[in-house]
Amino acid sequence: MAIRPFIFVLPLLGAVAGAQSKPVTIDFGGDPTEIRVVNSGILPRLRNPNFQAILKVSLDQDGAPALSGDYEMKGGALVFKPRYKLEPGLSYRAVYSLVNEHARGAFTVPKPKVAPSTVVERIYPTAAVLPENQLKFYLHFSAPMSRGEAAKRIHLFQEDGTEVKLPFLELDEELWDRDFRRLTVLFDPGRVKRGLVPNAEVGLPIRDGQKYRLVVDAEWQDGSGIPLKQPFVKQFSGGPAVRSAIDPKEWTITAPRGLDIAPLVIDFPRPLDAALLQRFLDVVDGAGQLVKGRILLDKEERRWLFQPDRPWQPGQYSIEVVSTLEDLAGNKVGRAFDVDVFDRVDQAVTMETVSLPFTVAAP
Amino acid sequence: MKQVLLVGIGVLWAVAGWGAGLSATLQPGKADLKSAGPLAFGPDGILFVGDPMGAQVFALATGDTKAGKAPAVNVDGLHEKIAALLGTSADQILVNDLAVNPASRRVYLSISRGRGPDAAAAIVTVGEDGKLAEMNLANIGHAKVALPNAPGADEKDRRGTPKRLEAITDLQYLDGKLIVAGLSNEEFASNLRSIPFPFRDAGAAASVEIYHGSHGRFETNAPVRTFTSYKIKNQPHLLAAYTCTPLVRIPMTDLKPGNKVKGVTIAELGNRNRPLDMIVYQKNGADFILMNNSSRGVMKMPAANLDGYAPITAPTEKQGVPYETMAQWKGVEQLDRYDNSHALMLVRAEGGALSLTTVALP
Numbered sequence: 001m002a003i004r005p006f007i008f009v010l011p012l013l014g015a016v017a018g019a020q021s022k023p024v025t026i027d028f029g030g031d032p033t034e035i036r037v038v039n040s041g042i043l044p045r046l047r048n049p050n051f052q053a054i055l056k057v058s059l060d061q062d063g064a065p066a067l068s069g070d071y072e073m074k075g076g077a078l079v080f081k082p083r084y085k086l087e088p089g090l091s092y093r094a095v096y097s098l099v100n101e102h103a104r105g106a107f108t109v110p111k112p113k114v115a116p117s118t119v120v121e122r123i124y125p126t127a128a129v130l131p132e133n134q135l136k137f138y139l140h141f142s143a144p145m146s147r148g149e150a151a152k153r154i155h156l157f158q159e160d161g162t163e164v165k166l167p168f169l170e171l172d173e174e175l176w177d178r179d180f181r182r183l184t185v186l187f188d189p190g191r192v193k194r195g196l197v198p199n200a201e202v203g204l205p206i207r208d209g210q211k212y213r214l215v216v217d218a219e220w221q222d223g224s225g226i227p228l229k230q231p232f233v234k235q236f237s238g239g240p241a242v243r244s245a246i247d248p249k250e251w252t253i254t255a256p257r258g259l260d261i262a263p264l265v266i267d268f269p270r271p272l273d274a275a276l277l278q279r280f281l282d283v284v285d286g287a288g289q290l291v292k293g294r295i296l297l298d299k300e301e302r303r304w305l306f307q308p309d310r311p312w313q314p315g316q317y318s319i320e321v322v323s324t325l326e327d328l329a330g331n332k333v334g335r336a337f338d339v340d341v342f343d344r345v346d347q348a349v350t351m352e353t354v355s356l357p358f359t360v361a362a363p
Numbered sequence: 364m365k366q367v368l369l370v371g372i373g374v375l376w377a378v379a380g381w382g383a384g385l386s387a388t389l390q391p392g393k394a395d396l397k398s399a400g401p402l403a404f405g406p407d408g409i410l411f412v413g414d415p416m417g418a419q420v421f422a423l424a425t426g427d428t429k430a431g432k433a434p435a436v437n438v439d440g441l442h443e444k445i446a447a448l449l450g451t452s453a454d455q456i457l458v459n460d461l462a463v464n465p466a467s468r469r470v471y472l473s474i475s476r477g478r479g480p481d482a483a484a485a486i487v488t489v490g491e492d493g494k495l496a497e498m499n500l501a502n503i504g505h506a507k508v509a510l511p512n513a514p515g516a517d518e519k520d521r522r523g524t525p526k527r528l529e530a531i532t533d534l535q536y537l538d539g540k541l542i543v544a545g546l547s548n549e550e551f552a553s554n555l556r557s558i559p560f561p562f563r564d565a566g567a568a569a570s571v572e573i574y575h576g577s578h579g580r581f582e583t584n585a586p587v588r589t590f591t592s593y594k595i596k597n598q599p600h601l602l603a604a605y606t607c608t609p610l611v612r613i614p615m616t617d618l619k620p621g622n623k624v625k626g627v628t629i630a631e632l633g634n635r636n637r638p639l640d641m642i643v644y645q646k647n648g649a650d651f652i653l654m655n656n657s658s659r660g661v662m663k664m665p666a667a668n669l670d671g672y673a674p675i676t677a678p679t680e681k682q683g684v685p686y687e688t689m690a691q692w693k694g695v696e697q698l699d700r701y702d703n704s705h706a707l708m709l710v711r712a713e714g715g716a717l718s719l720t721t722v723a724l725p
Contacts, residue, residue, distance in 0.1 A: 059447050067450040068497055084476055084483050087451045135551060146478035148457050166635045169606055170657065172459070172696075173400070173530035175548035178416065180480040182526055184548040188635075189586075189606055202635065223479025275526065275549045330551045337551075 026094045026105035033086045033109060035094050037078040042098050044076050054098045055080055060091035060106050067092075088112070118143040118222040120232035123214070124274035125328050127300040129239040132206045133192050135330040135337070137185040138275055139216065139232075144180040144223035148172075153220040154185060159211040167191070167205035180223055184275075192329075193338050206238040242270060242329045245336045248321050248354050255358040258314030263296070263305040264358070266319065271301040273326040280322035283308075286315045314362040323352040385409055386424040388561050389504035394421055396500060399473035399484035402462035405536035405560065410462065410471060412486065413531035413543065414507075420534065420543060422560065423486075424504030431468035433491030435721035436707065442717045445487055448495050449476045457482075458717065461697040461709050468702060470719065471498075489719060508562035510545065529554065536560065537592045537599060537615065544587035546606070555587055555603075557618040591641040591652070595670050602629075602652065602669070604638030610654075610684070612669055629669060630684040632659065640698040642706060644724050653706060653724065654686075655695040662686040663725050689725055700724075 022039040029036075035057050037043065043054075051071035057080055058064040069082040078096075086092060089111035096103040124138040139154075156164040168185050175184035187205050206212060216232040254265040264283060274297055283291040283306050293308040323333040330337035333354055385407045397417035404410055408428040412421045438444065442453040449456070457475040464471060470489035475482040486498040510529065529545040536542075545554035590603035592615070599615040603626060611626030618624060632638060637657035643666055644651055650666035664686040697709035701721050708720045 059450060061447065064447040065495070068499075082450060084450055087455065090450075090452055092450070144480045147475070147482070148478050170637060171530065171532075171546070171606075173415065173532065173546070175528075175530055175546070176480075177526040177528055177548060178480065182548075186551070186606075189551070221478070223481070225478075273549075279527070279549070324550050326550060 024101045024103045026096060026103050028107035035080040037096050040101055042101060043078050055094060055096045057092060057094045060093040114226050116227050116229040119229050120216050123234050125271055125301055127271050129237050130206060131240060131242040131329050132204045132208045132238045133241040133329040134206055135187055135192060139183045139185060141181050146221045146223055147174050147176065149220055150174050150183060153217045155215045157213045157215060164205055208238050208240050210238045212236055242327060242331060243336055245331050246325060246327055246333045248333060248356055253356060253358050255360055256312050257363050258360050259311050259363045261311050263307045266304040268302050271328055274301050276325050277304055280325040282320045284318050284320055312360045314360050317358055317360060319356040321354040321356065323354060386504060389422060389424040389506050391502055391504050394423055394500040394503050394505040396421060396484040399486055400459050400531050401534045402460045402471055402473050403535045404462055404464050408464060408466055411534055411536060411541055412473060413534050415529060415531045419507050419509045421505055421507045427464050427469055428466045431491050433468060436470055436489055436493060436719055437721055438489055438493050438719040440716065441719060444495050445474060448487065448497055449485060451476055458709060461699055463699045463701050463707050470707060506562050508558060532587060533589045535592060544590060546586040589638050589640055591643055593643050593666055602641060642698055642700045644700060646724055655698045659688065661689040661692045661695050663689055
């Protein structure tokens, strides 16, 4: 790792070893920050020294425990690499003591001033009318965010400005993707599912015919601890609950022509889950090979477009639909979110796939 | 490698068998945790750590098997103390879970140092003297098992970084098996897995289905928030609380890969409430369950005759197993058994200050 020029060099505050021409000093610098003890006359001559007892680096607070990290002798200097990156804006101290050599130093890691730039880029579903049994939102951010604040930064308001109390499932874990740029927000399933106490007592968080504003606070900090550039608002209306299974027979498939690069288009009668539309629909050619390409969503997730990497060849293809595809209310292919009858229970988990054939005609 | 990312010691287990002590089966080296989530202790001082960001579970040989003597552990200003130990500010510390080593009574905390995607994972211990120390993960006996990919997650790989990730909401070791509850950030599916330990294969997920009350309605895919184990008529059961609040019982024998499991609702715990942790204990010869909740405080309920209550078939509050709310405790975010007569609580005061408190079991 390249060490940047050292930012701070703090001179010795304690006594100086008698034999040394230069005083022992402690330097802080580099990225990630390292701590170096230089000019010691004794250190280079030690065999198997207990470095932890010689150099202690900690927060610049009395009684703070020593930070863990790696010690090594490098070019006559003792170098300490903290296990974790030191925190911008915080002050640290180093205390060195070996026989008659003593030194102390303190260092504040510079905190760059960064103007807020992170925003909510988009939200799914994009529809302006959501079923009153809507199950989840996906919030997409322009940069990585921080964990631990979601519950207090997302609000749902009714048209008169009244905030809907606890509409969402608050999970300490928070359902982020790996790079913390997409957050999944689940409505409280106890309120959405029929036949439960929360549903019976408090009811659905969204009501058919009512208008709502979903608001994301600008105070929410991104992964660098900087607030969002601006708040985000999605306005929508509640619509009738959707309580039936997805039926692929109701889909309209518009097949492209051969030797064309135009997308395959599927239109759904109701919006489907944006994330699952990326995973649970595949195009397979007549030989059973997966066709590679790019997926686009349109018309408030009622339209799925598949742009192949290579032109279509005339012949038979199929769309393979994994039955765990969901609509906005968690209804799946062949099975509604909450089912009234319980005599149709499958005894084993089966990953069913529905195959929808289509033909690419000759040009 | 879809199924198993296990350190290659399967053969070694077969040779070593169970007699040599489970810790001996763990290979020394760096336990490269991407995150440190739910914790659970197994036998022989083995600590299981859920690593949701790495989509895996670790088994760590703590070597911490000497019996402890301290009657209680109490630590105030926990955020600040952990922050000082890890060299950061208190607002950069998230305490994800707490577990007491039943062998030593030492307290283990899983920590995120930082709040962004590059947050470091750490395990911090609290000794009998209340002193904090960081567990050295650079060279520790360990094994890990990858949680298998969800259906369709492979397909996404070909189109770029998959966005699907599964939160691990709870885990527990029981009779040679590690039970892991997960919640996907995409499909609303429940994943309750039973993974044999020593690890060989995370196996196919057992998808849990649950009956809910009125009109004989049937419900699929109810994610588990927290659970504990308890024997009902000598048969091991899971007592599980769902994200949608009902408490259910599930026979362990049903948790086979590929099975659909029907949990029987035995209590409804009220609206606007999330169950957080559960422990089972004995007092005066009777068994009880203690459970902390997000908004309904700490509940105590009798664990006897859990099969004697008729399954709940209507959404009526306080039906099923009766519970008593322990008004003396507020802000309890984490709960574990400290010893036979005490519980350890992670408590958040109104101002946000975090402390560890040992209390007598009620």
